[in-house]
Amino acid sequence: MKIKIITKLSYVLVLYLLIACQPKKTTETVMKPTDPHSYAQPAEARVKHLHWKAAVDFDKKIINAVATWTIEANADADLITFDTKGLSIEKVTLNNDAPTEYRLADADSTLGQALAVMLKPGTTEVSITYHTSPEAEALQWLSAQQTAGKKHPFLFTQSQAILARSWVPCQDSPGVRFTYDAEVTVPKDLLALMSASNPQIKNATGIYTFSMKQPIPSYLLALSVGDIAFTPISERSGIYAEPSLVDTCAWEFADLEKMIAGAEALYGKYQWERYDVLVLPPSFPFGGMENPRLTFATPTILAGDRSLTSLIAHELAHSWSGNLVTNATWNDFWLNEGFTVYFETRIMEKLYGKDYAEMLASLNLQEVKEEIKSLTDEGHAADTKLKLNLDDRNPDDGVTTIAYNKGYYFLRTIEEQNGREKFDQFVKDYFTQNAFKVMTTEEFIPFIKNYYQSKFTIALPDSLFNDWIYTEGLPSYCPTPVADRFTKVDETLTQWKSGKAIQTEATSKWSTHEWLHFLKNxxxxxxxxxxxxxxxxxxxxxxxxxxxxxxxxxxxxxxxxxxxxxxxxxxxxxxxxxxxxxxxxxxxxxxxxxxxxxxxxxxxxxxxxxxxxxxxxxxxxx
Missing domain, CATH: 1.25.40.320 (Peptidase M1, leukotriene A4 hydrolase/aminopeptidase C-terminal domain)
Incomplete structure (x- = not known):
């Protein structure tokens, strides 16, 4: 269908969507989205709440769904723009099923297609009937043979960074937050879970309802369907996994409630009601994904000795850094991950002691130095800055240890230079004052500078931010962690390099971290x-x-x-x-x-x- 051109603003937008339609092809005269990885124009019309009704079809490997968005639009806005990728749009209506005109722009290999929907005066709802593609990039369809139980198929989503658009038409930018509820129909012998309120047992109908009352960005939309069992850890936390693994997982994550309580003691109340963990089949591409209320985790952290559970502390920390205060675009990814690694390390220190945390920090420093060398050797030294420029690139290019570990050491530098007590007060207030909001690097710098000046009469120098955020590599004054247990490993390594055999008594009590330090050196x-x-x-x-x-x-x-x-x-x-x-x-x-x-x-x-x-x-x- 063709869209009627009503105003000059609409003309510019439609021209952008239907003629240019790819940010990399725009010129100075064409309106460019605030987020380079989204076609949405939330300043004109934005989504506020999603009602999602869906049916999961394992035979066809598709989801049939209706996404009904409650929206807010400027009085003179005549269209709203959604991000889609590979979706087959069947129908779009407004309010009480009133027909409207819409148009899908040409496809971009990374960004997908813009969906422009004409609005009418008083429009408060847009309903999009559609189905996903079997090749939808966010959806991983597993056969029964690819699961632990070998009896039932499995589905999970991975929406970060810009893959939510491949299973839900949305304004797929971390700068746009919304609440949602859902009704999902799945095969009756399977359980459905989302990043929302969740069932703990299967029902007889295969129909499950969900509610997420706190506003989230689209990359935190999540769905999983499979033969899944649940074991509680505490009144507000528990473990989901395939039945044959759930007890093993519950043992591995026995300290889950202690982690939540430790995090709250540091930086304020957990604001998402429950914190559960779903351990997925091994094809999951990340260590974990911080979906609100339901962290998705890889089974590769099931070490049998609870030595790799810092990953759970990391995903839990995201409940504050990332989920509560979110990077506005993927160019500001370090704001999510740097704070999270810092918070994670503090949680592990609180639970297991400073030397344990310093081992983690030491491994992080080794990793980031290796990453800096690798990126520099490959001609991507600019990607070793904290503030990224990912325009015209896939935002996944920014998912390196730079955002995580260089971000951590930047924050640790501020803590060490000015005192931990002051930094803890800042971080707690940062989360509280910016809860359920988005943050850019350019907003963060004056925020922390003003905070330290007004609260502590401390002037944080501009050079600090330039050295860490806008300069390649690590500053010469990067903190050096001191891990006594690694010092003993180094002594053993020195003996080995001199030709002396290592006695098993010297290594019998080494943790995974000590062995990793040994191997890496x-x-x-x-x-x-x-x-x-x-x-x-x-x-x-x-x-x-x-x-x-x-x-x-x-x-x-x-x-x-x-x-x-x-x-x-x-x-x-x-x-x-x-x-x-x-x-x-x-x-x-x-x-x-x-x-x-x-x-x-x-x-x-x-x-x-x-x-x-x-x-x-x-x-x-x-």
């Missing part, structure tokens, strides 16, 4: 005899710990220790977490023989990976 080149001796010492090839397998696997590939190759192939085939896939595949492709093996493994494993992982690996292995 081994020489790049090792003899086969040394590899055999190291493997005997740490039993790395036998390990079921994903962090250890990855670190050891990289060393084994680099040094041609072929004994580990079958383990690496099995691991890559059955694990979808991008953090582990990228370093192993990257090391394999450095030699012709390794690239041949990598290609062979990837051909078999690719159907098991989520789009987020595939998008990165396709580029790597092209």
């Amino acid at each position: 081994l020489p790049d080149t090792l003899t086969q005899q040394q590899m055999v001796a190291l493997d005997k010492l740490g039993k790395f090839t036998e390990s079921g710990n994903a962090e250890i397998i990855t670190a050891w696997g990289v060393i084994a590939i680099r040094n041609g220790y072929e004994k580990v190759y079958p383990k690496i192939e099995t691991f890559l085939t059955n694990t979808g977490r991008r953090k582990f896939l990228m370093p192993l595949y990257s090391e394999l492709i450095k030699t012709a023989e390794g690239k041949k093996l990598a290609t062979s493994i990837y051909t078999k494993a690719r159907p098991n990976y989520h789009f987020v992982a595939v998008n990165s690996l396709d580029k790597l292995l092209k």
